[in-house]
Each structure stands twice: as C-alpha cells, then as structure tokens.
Amino acid sequence: MSDKTRILYCNCTYAQVVPKPVKEAVLRELAQSDIGFEAVADLCEMSARRDPALKRLAEGGAVKIAACFPRAVKWLFSAADAPLPCDSTQVLNMRVQSAQEVLAAALSPGLEPNLPRGKETRPAPSELPAS
Amino acid sequence: MSLNDQTALRVVLYEGTGAQPLEPQQRYDAMSALLDQGFAVTRAVPDGSLPAADRSSLLVLGRFDGGRPPVAVDAQNEVDIRFEDIDGCGTSRIVEMVENVRAEQKAVKPGDWKPWFPVIDYDRCTNCMQCLSFCLFGVYGVDSGQHIQVQNNDNCKTNCPACSRVCPEAAIMFPKYRSGPINGDVVSDADLQREKMKVDISSLLGGDVYQMLRDRSDKARSRFSKERDADKALTERQKCLVKLAQAGDIPPEVLMSLPSPEEIQRRAQEAKAKAEAAIRNQP
Structure with a gap:
C-alpha cells in the first residue's frame, strides 16, 4: 500500500446492517497490523452533525474507506460539505464483501477509485449482452 | 442545541x-x-x-x-x-x-440519536420537489439557489423510508435501510420501473406523475396549482401510508406519531407552498 494512502474504517455502530463478523474481522486485522488508521463509530452520525472531521478526512489525500455502498458514502460526505475526491477514493463495502476481500483491498498497494462519477443506472438483465 | x-x-x-x-x-x-x-x-x-x-x-x-x-x-x-x-x-x-x-468537556454524547435521515444523490436528483411536498415533518427545505436539501435531519422518523418511495429517480437514500437502492446500492432500471413505486407515487399525488415529470420543464411554474388537489392528496397520502405500512416499509410507530388530520392538512399545504415557491423561483 502506498505510504500516503490512508485507511478509514466505519464501525456502523448504530445499525446492524453491516454483518458483525465482517466488521469485527476487519477491525481486528487492522488493529493487529502495523499501520496507522482512522476508525469512526458511524459515518452517518458524523454526516448528520456535519462533523468537521469529515472535511479533514476528505481533504487528506488518497483514502480507502471500509464502510458500505460507495454511492451512500459519497453523498454522506457531500452532505457534510466534505466532498470526497473521485480520483483518490476507494470504498470497500462491508455490507456485501467478505472480510478477506475488504482486508486484501485495504492493505494492498495501489488504489482503485470507485466512487460513482455521475448518474449510473444498472441495466436490466434483459439488456445485458448474453455471456 | x-x-x-x-x-x-x-x-x-x-x-x-x-x-x-x-x-x-x-x-x-x-x-x-x-x-x-x-x-x-x-x-x-x-x-x-x-x-x-x-x-x-x-x-x-x-x-x-x-x-x-x-x-x-x-x-x-x-x-x-x-x-x-x-x-x-x-x-x-x-x-x-x-x-x-x-x-x-461537554462534547456530544454519542448514541443519543439514531442517525436515520435521507441522503440525497445529487447525480440523480432532478429538483422536482416531490420529497419536500411529501414530507410532513419538515425534513426538507431549499437552499438560497432553490435546490432541495435536507435541512432538519433529526426531524426524520426512525426507520421510515417513505420519502425515498416518492422519488421518481431513486435519488433518496437511507444508508441504514435493509435493501437497495434505498441503502445506496446501484440503481437499476428495474428499480425505476418497479410497478409498486409507480403505484405509490400516483396514489400519493393523485395524478400521472410520470407524465407530469415529462412535461415538467414546460409546466413547472404552474404544475402544482393545476394538477394537485390538496384534499385528494391528503386522502391518498393517508391511504398510501397504510399501504406502505402493510408492505413493511413504514413502522407502525411512525404512523401512530402522525398528527391530527387538520394538522396534516396544514403541514401538507405548508410543504406544498414551499415546493411551489421553490419551483417558481428556480432559475
């Protein structure tokens, strides 16, 4: 992982929508590694308060965020006047990815930006090319 | 505070x-x-x-x-x-x-409020003001440029995603909701065309919302006064809320917390007036 890429972990403390085994495994592995990282209790709660820490986190350069859906994370930060830079933010989705997948991406070198860059609509299955 | x-x-x-x-x-x-x-x-x-x-x-x-x-x-x-x-x-x-x-240090005591509130995806939002017109709890407002925004997120009723159901673009998210696209998952064509959503919106507003949206650019300034009847909208809103509650989307305690019919009417008209003004003042 690039020395300059930061890691932000969201514990989604106030809901049970992130599988507990996933978030626990991710936090445990991060805490037992030798890297510095930021952990927040709940990005939703911070966004609602327009916590200035979000601005600091958004403006600090490349960041990998272990949280939930990229679209939700993008607009949670935006709602707090702390827009995330699309080209240097990678969101790892603990709602749908396994802990191993999240950790592999979080601890690997490089960054794969994946914030939506505009209105994106997934085509219906019938519109997808046959495989 | x-x-x-x-x-x-x-x-x-x-x-x-x-x-x-x-x-x-x-x-x-x-x-x-x-x-x-x-x-x-x-x-x-x-x-x-x-x-x-x-x-x-x-x-x-x-x-x-x-x-x-x-x-x-x-x-x-x-x-x-x-x-x-x-x-x-x-x-x-x-x-x-x-x-x-x-x-x-009298810092915020975490956990006093469950963070349940709408988050707007402005890549999708068309500023149609349906959410503002629908919400009875004053969660939405407009900024100085007449753009819809969430202004009072702590007024939102916990676990109620009803306003996201009235959004024709699926632009309103509740990140702690159980399923997509309301939880922030990618919006699919199927989401936009879901029959249930169409029915709900039509019921709520008492008209052909999709036709209304197609004509929006031409009719924006007079849309609300021409096509919406406050009494009918109120009745349909209540019917729809019951229907949504039955479908498991709105918790009973939210329905129980609805104000009196007179108060609902007053708030609905207030919200409608705000939406009308916002549409009228759009650049």
Missing part, C-alpha cells in the same frame, strides 16, 4: 515517539469498545503523525515513557488537547476515562 453545533471528542491511540506500543489484543479491545460507545479513534504509529486538528477535542491515550503523559496546548487555542497514560489499564477503565473526559 442543533446537531451541527455539537463538538465531538476524538480519541488518539498514540504509539509514536515517547510511547510504547500497545499489545495487539489490548489495542483491538480498546478500539472496539470505544467505537461501540460512539467515539472516533485514530491509531497513530511510529513514523506516523497525529492527524490534523479539526473542531474536535483531542484525547491522546498512550503508554507514555515513564508513565508521564506530555502536556500540550494548541497554539491557536482552537483545540483542546489532553493526554492520559493508559499503561496497565483494562478496556473498561479506558472507556471510563474517555467518557469522563467527554462529560467534562
């Missing part, structure tokens, strides 16, 4: 110069317990740096050399910084220590 006025206490687990590293298990236990209590925690490592200051108060915890935590002040007097030695402290003692500092 509004949500936005509250300051938070941020905890730093410091393991840099002048401090000994924590045992991995102790570090995990402390971080996990503090996060569960609603605190933000930064782990600062050797060769790393303390995160830049923000409006938060900082509590720096560490196993400091000689058991003597340093003393520091913010030269600009904007951030309150405290150091505490945690050598030999168990997790419960650490949490207690942090909670005491939070109370002393």
Whole structure:
C-alpha cells in the first residue's frame, strides 16, 4: 500500500446492517497490523452533525474507506460539505464483501477509485449482452 | 442545541515517539469498545503523525515513557488537547476515562440519536420537489439557489423510508435501510420501473406523475396549482401510508406519531407552498 494512502474504517455502530463478523474481522486485522488508521463509530452520525472531521478526512489525500455502498458514502460526505475526491477514493463495502476481500483491498498497494462519477443506472438483465 | 453545533471528542491511540506500543489484543479491545460507545479513534504509529486538528477535542491515550503523559496546548487555542497514560489499564477503565473526559468537556454524547435521515444523490436528483411536498415533518427545505436539501435531519422518523418511495429517480437514500437502492446500492432500471413505486407515487399525488415529470420543464411554474388537489392528496397520502405500512416499509410507530388530520392538512399545504415557491423561483 502506498505510504500516503490512508485507511478509514466505519464501525456502523448504530445499525446492524453491516454483518458483525465482517466488521469485527476487519477491525481486528487492522488493529493487529502495523499501520496507522482512522476508525469512526458511524459515518452517518458524523454526516448528520456535519462533523468537521469529515472535511479533514476528505481533504487528506488518497483514502480507502471500509464502510458500505460507495454511492451512500459519497453523498454522506457531500452532505457534510466534505466532498470526497473521485480520483483518490476507494470504498470497500462491508455490507456485501467478505472480510478477506475488504482486508486484501485495504492493505494492498495501489488504489482503485470507485466512487460513482455521475448518474449510473444498472441495466436490466434483459439488456445485458448474453455471456 | 442543533446537531451541527455539537463538538465531538476524538480519541488518539498514540504509539509514536515517547510511547510504547500497545499489545495487539489490548489495542483491538480498546478500539472496539470505544467505537461501540460512539467515539472516533485514530491509531497513530511510529513514523506516523497525529492527524490534523479539526473542531474536535483531542484525547491522546498512550503508554507514555515513564508513565508521564506530555502536556500540550494548541497554539491557536482552537483545540483542546489532553493526554492520559493508559499503561496497565483494562478496556473498561479506558472507556471510563474517555467518557469522563467527554462529560467534562461537554462534547456530544454519542448514541443519543439514531442517525436515520435521507441522503440525497445529487447525480440523480432532478429538483422536482416531490420529497419536500411529501414530507410532513419538515425534513426538507431549499437552499438560497432553490435546490432541495435536507435541512432538519433529526426531524426524520426512525426507520421510515417513505420519502425515498416518492422519488421518481431513486435519488433518496437511507444508508441504514435493509435493501437497495434505498441503502445506496446501484440503481437499476428495474428499480425505476418497479410497478409498486409507480403505484405509490400516483396514489400519493393523485395524478400521472410520470407524465407530469415529462412535461415538467414546460409546466413547472404552474404544475402544482393545476394538477394537485390538496384534499385528494391528503386522502391518498393517508391511504398510501397504510399501504406502505402493510408492505413493511413504514413502522407502525411512525404512523401512530402522525398528527391530527387538520394538522396534516396544514403541514401538507405548508410543504406544498414551499415546493411551489421553490419551483417558481428556480432559475
């Protein structure tokens, strides 16, 4: 992982929508590694308060965020006047990815930006090319 | 005090110069317990740096050399910084220590409010004002440029995603909702065309919403006065809320908390007037 890429972990403390085994495994592995990282209790709660820490986190350069859906994370930060830079933010989705997948991406070198860059609509299955 | 006025206490687990590293298990236990209590925690490592200051108060915890935590002040007097030695402290003692500092500094008490509120995807939002017109609890408003925005997120009724159902573009998210696209998952064509959503919106507004949206650019200024009848909208809104409740989307306690029919009518007209004004004043 690039020395300059930061890691932000969201514990989604106030809901049970992130599988507990996933978030626990991710936090445990991060805490037992030798890297510095930021952990927040709940990005939703911070966004609602327009916590200035979000601005600091958004403006600090490349960041990998272990949280939930990229679209939700993008607009949670935006709602707090702390827009995330699309080209240097990678969101790892603990709602749908396994802990191993999240950790592999979080601890690997490089960054794969994946914030939506505009209105994106997934085509219906019938519109997808046959495989 | 509004949500936005509250300051938070941020905890730093410091393991840099002048401090000994924590045992991995102790570090995990402390971080996990503090996060569960609603605190933000930064782990600062050797060769790393303390995160830049923000409006938060900082509590720096560490196993400091000689058991003597340093003393520091913010030269600009904007951030309150405290150091505490945690050598030999168990997790419960650490949490207690942090909670005491939070109370002393009158920082926000995490967990007092469940963060349930709408988040707008402005890549999708067409500023049609249907959410503003629909919400009876004053969650939505417009900014100086007449753009829809969430203004009173703590007015939102916990676990109620009804306004996201009336959004024709699926632009309203509740990140803690159980399923997509309301939870922030990618919006699919199927979501937009879902028959249930069409029915709900038509029921709520008492008209052909999709036709209305197609004509929006031509009719925006007069749309509400021509096509909406307040009494009918009110009746249909109530019917739809019952239908949505039955479908499991709106918790009974939210329906129970609805005001009297007269009050609903007053709020609905107030919301309608705000939406009309916003449409009228759009550049």
